[in-house]
Amino acid sequence: MKRRFVRMALVACVVLVSMIVMPAVAQIGSPYVYRGQVGDHPVDVVLQTLENGGIGGYWFDRVERVSVPLEKSPYRPDRPMLINLLPDKSDGALPFASLALAPMTLGDETVSGRWVDLRTRQERLISLRRFAHLLLDQQGEFDTHIVLPLNDAHFYFEAHVRKTRGEYAGGMYRIVVHDVRDGAVVQNLEVDAPFYWGETVHFTDFNGDGYVDFYLEHAQGRQHYLYMAADGAYRRFAPLDDLARSGTLRYGRRAKEPVLHRPESGVDYGSRMERWDIYRFSGPERIEKVGSLDTEFGTL
Amino acid sequence: MKNMAVVLCMLMAAVPAAADEQVFRGRIGTENIEMVLQSGNALYEGVYMYERHRTPIALNPRIINRFVDYGIDELDEQGLPRARFVFRRPVFSRQVFADRRNGAASGPDVTGKWHDYRDGRAVDFELTLMSYVSHDEIVSDGPMELLQQASTPEHFFRIPIHREGQRIERILVLSKASGEQVQSLILPQPACYGGIRTLRIGEGGTPEVTGRFSNCPRYQLDYDAASGQFSVQTVNAAP
Numbered sequence: 136m137k138r139r140f141v142r143m144a145l146v147a148c149v150v151l152v153s154m155i156v157m158p159a160v161a162q163i164g165s166p167y168v169y170r171g172q173v174g175d176h177p178v179d180v181v182l183q184t185l186e187n188g189g190i191g192g193y194w195f196d197r198v199e200r201v202s203v204p205l206e207k208s209p210y211r212p213d214r215p216m217l218i219n220l221l222p223d224k225s226d227g228a229l230p231f232a233s234l235a236l237a238p239m240t241l242g243d244e245t246v247s248g249r250w251v252d253l254r255t256r257q258e259r260l261i262s263l264r265r266f267a268h269l270l271l272d273q274q275g276e277f278d279t280h281i282v283l284p285l286n287d288a289h290f291y292f293e294a295h296v297r298k299t300r301g302e303y304a305g306g307m308y309r310i311v312v313h314d315v316r317d318g319a320v321v322q323n324l325e326v327d328a329p330f331y332w333g334e335t336v337h338f339t340d341f342n343g344d345g346y347v348d349f350y351l352e353h354a355q356g357r358q359h360y361l362y363m364a365a366d367g368a369y370r371r372f373a374p375l376d377d378l379a380r381s382g383t384l385r386y387g388r389r390a391k392e393p394v395l396h397r398p399e400s401g402v403d404y405g406s407r408m409e410r411w412d413i414y415r416f417s418g419p420e421r422i423e424k425v426g427s428l429d430t431e432f433g434t435l
Numbered sequence: 436m437k438n439m440a441v442v443l444c445m446l447m448a449a450v451p452a453a454a455d456e457q458v459f460r461g462r463i464g465t466e467n468i469e470m471v472l473q474s475g476n477a478l479y480e481g482v483y484m485y486e487r488h489r490t491p492i493a494l495n496p497r498i499i500n501r502f503v504d505y506g507i508d509e510l511d512e513q514g515l516p517r518a519r520f521v522f523r524r525p526v527f528s529r530q531v532f533a534d535r536r537n538g539a540a541s542g543p544d545v546t547g548k549w550h551d552y553r554d555g556r557a558v559d560f561e562l563t564l565m566s567y568v569s570h571d572e573i574v575s576d577g578p579m580e581l582l583q584q585a586s587t588p589e590h591f592f593r594i595p596i597h598r599e600g601q602r603i604e605r606i607l608v609l610s611k612a613s614g615e616q617v618q619s620l621i622l623p624q625p626a627c628y629g630g631i632r633t634l635r636i637g638e639g640g641t642p643e644v645t646g647r648f649s650n651c652p653r654y655q656l657d658y659d660a661a662s663g664q665f666s667v668q669t670v671n672a673a674p
Contacts, residue, residue, distance in 0.1 A: 187477040189498040209478060209496045217495060219508070219516065229506070229550055233516050251515055253552035 174259030461562035601628035627651035
């Protein structure tokens with residue numbers, strides 16, 4: 136009897152201590168999409184809890200048509216919250232505005248507060264309503280369009296995502312490319328990729344032409360889409376799909392940086408060396424191997 | 436055995452999330468400042484004060500996972516970001532004290548830029564670690580009197596810390612006008628330590644000493660404008 140009590144007490148103790156510690160280390164939560172007004176601007180705001188008890192996401196202004204990241208901030212349910220807006224995600228970027236939100240809990244039907252320009256101190260009222268909850272576990276159910284988090288000079292991208300209750304993952308079925316200058320639809324891309332929130336679409340400029348490109352993470356391998364300036368549209372680019380299927384790809388982070396490809400056969404575990412093939416775009420739509428590089432593990 | 440299990444459980448539950456305080460002195464441009472950063476579970480918060488103005492300024496809590504060019508905002512009276520400290524070369528470790536003694540460290544421990552959001556001004560700042568307080572150790576280059584984030588229009592507060600375990604026995608009241616200590620308030624029973632927020636401003640602007648747990652005594656510091664003195668009123672005694 137005594138042993139049973141001690142065991143029960145210890146279990147209760149572990150549960151109690153976990154309850155105290157857990158809020159501080161809560162895991163990344165599923166995103167909530169809020170829609171509404173900031174002053175006279177319609178906006179979309181995506182909010183989600185992050186590791187270490189944080190909250191973050193991004194903000195899309197449908198008049199200015201820019202998407203900006205929200206600075207990771209402490210999440211304090213039912214207490215006022217301050218969340219800064221950053222011009223981009225670079226280290227040391229200074230916020231330009233702040234959201235001073237009235238006490239709320241993520242998932243609430245409505246969110247209100249003030250948008251404050253940090254330079255001029257000009258304020259606008261925030262009034263948002265919950266629009267979608269992109270819950271990716273089996274209970275989740277949604278069928279909606281979301282603006283993807285990208286701050287680009289030419290385009291913004293809206294994705295149609297859908298999930299029915301009971302499915303293990305949702306799907307992304309269409310990407311609508313909009314002109315950032317006037318919001319006009321540039322292209323409707325029919326796609327079919329599993330939707331894993333931030334892991335589905337990855338943006339980068341593959342060929343250094345100044346236009347953002349992207350790939351979709353797909354069970355059958357990455358699907359690369361390259362912006363073809365001559366057509367004014369995105370097209371599938373099979374050579375990068377092929378490279379991704381046969382090894383590991385590293386895309387250039389800056390314009391004119393090469394694409395690196397490590398073939399599956401290019402790893403020598405005995406000597407801890409790996410071979411990377413260097414590819415360059417010889418034209419906006421042509422890629423060719425220009426050399427190879429032998430490096431120790433982890434140096435690239 | 437039964438009692439031991441219950442006591443063990445109570446002790447574990449009573450351990451607060453580890454939070455450390457680092458006390459710095461330094462300058463923004465040519466202005467001398469004092470800063471306290473309080474950190475625990477990647478959450479950083481703090482307070483700083485210009486030596487000349489003697490009004491504590493709250494720093495907005497941030498979650499910081501990477502020590503690369505990160506920033507902490509100071510808040511204005513409305514609780515909105517007014518300026519940002521962007522830290523470069525941050526050294527928050529207590530190892531600094533040993534390194535200084537053996538000559539391995541010199542100069543400021545933290546450098547960076549202070550950016551004023553309103554006019555875009557950027558001013559260099561530098562800080563030197565003076566004290567380090569953790570739940571099991573206090574390392575300090577002088578008497579440890581921790582600046583409190585909360586203040587009243589005329590006074591600010593410090594709490595003397597003498598030993599590990601951090602039970603608070605006194606509250607020091609200082610004048611914003613002169614910087615002089617005007618009172619040392621002895622608490623009837625030691626209060627629970629809450630770092631830079633051991634003392635808070637309650638309803639009606641009255642300073643209060645509270646604790647995070649129900650077994651912490653609670654006090655209210657009533658101010659008598661005629662005498663210019665605070666008196667300690669017990670709200671809840673320790674059980």
